[in-house]
Amino acid sequence: MPRSKRAKIVSLTKVAKKTREDKSTLIEEVQQNIEKWKYCWLFEVGAMRNAYLKTVRKLWKDSARIFFGRGAVMAKALGTTVEEEHRPGLHKLAKQIKGQVGLLFTDSEPSEVTEWFDDFHPPDFARAGNLATRTVTLPAGPVLRVHSDPPEPFPHNEEPQLRKLGLGTVMKRGVPTLDAPHRVCAEGKPLTAEQAQLLKLIGERMVEFRVVMRARWEAESGEVTQVGSGVVVEDEEGKSGEDEEMSS
Template sequence: MPKSKRSKLVSLTKVDKKTREHKNALLAEVQQNAEKWKYCWLFEVGAMRNSHLKTVRNLWKDSARIFFGRAAVMAKALGTTPAEEHRPGVHKLAQQIKGQVGLLFTDTEPQEVIEWFDDFRQPDFARSGNLASRTVILPAGPVMRVHSDPPEPFPHNEDPQLRKLGLTTTMNRGVPTLGAPHKICEKGKALTAEQAQLLKLIGEKMVVFRVALMARWDSATELVTQIEGGCLSAEEQVVDEEEAGEEDEEMSG
């Protein structure tokens, strides 16, 4: 008689062992890249989206190596003290590895790297917890999708969802219609899940994914240079736990 799947035993020690091996492999990989490339950049991400970071990885795959996620592993790999540092001078960069940050190893000259990331911007929809970058008010009348060209009203079958998200709509000739203006959000205030969903439905992109370069270590000079204007704004620093968790599972690329 076959064994019951319900009584199957799972060894927790195997899970722990795999985790340690994974961390050790990442640590070794960071060190190998520190030896290989001329520059190591520290960066943070505004409006983190895995899809956009993967785009960055793909665009740089032939000329750089990117790590993002486990700050403690990256800091340990580089060494946070002069005695522990893996390369001369790199401990000053490692001391800044805290929170949701990443490392970019490359031979590309600094000015080109700075200009490339300064130009790379990807608008996206805000998530719950993001701060509204502007006030959005829906006018009285048909509820419109602003992302369509030309804008078009919502179909009748989406009226229940609009009402569930807080809109007081009535049906007018089969179109969800507002009898009075409705403020979805106010600039500077954190978005609720309902507000974020409404903004997505109407097509209002309120955040911008970008990579902010914070500092650079140069293997030739053994110096760390801080990047002026590299810090994110308060709106950009809100961490999406779901996105961060997924990216942590595939830290290198």
């Protein structure tokens, strides 16, 4: 029996694919900035958060241009071989474009750039797959939000969620309460989705958003200098994290 047309499921969401024109425009913009600025930095992002990337973009909007995401297109713009590179030396930078990396074009001196990004590492909540940086144990008694000042107990209507995340809570005087200490996570161990969510609920931040400079190309000499040795934190969701093309 033929299926009724009325039973057909129609998706109401549609994601526009990047067109060849979009890629050509990005390549052109990158190459225009190669001609404009003294330095092109390759940077890597750890504990990827779009909100913090937007903060970086805002703070550097008057003195730099930043591109993030779509690594293959950025590499093509620079040129991955000596024959294809847009300016001498750029192929050495293009070959390093892998993972959560971006390009920062600026005239600011190298010492100013590295010092600024070394100092910019706001704390954030860990995600599933991140390693716990410390052991967190909730004591017996009311379950508290540690990020409030002073810490305050969870309201009664959030007790079902706490139990769903693994806490053996009971209600006492309308407050979710533990009869015994509960270890949320152990230092050095990967976090589960439930542990990460629970840490977020109680206000425990375990990771830092970081932008680590990996290499620098100088327009005047065409030299590429390796500069970064820091470690970035990746999320279980994948190395691409929350990649978005970011320019300023």
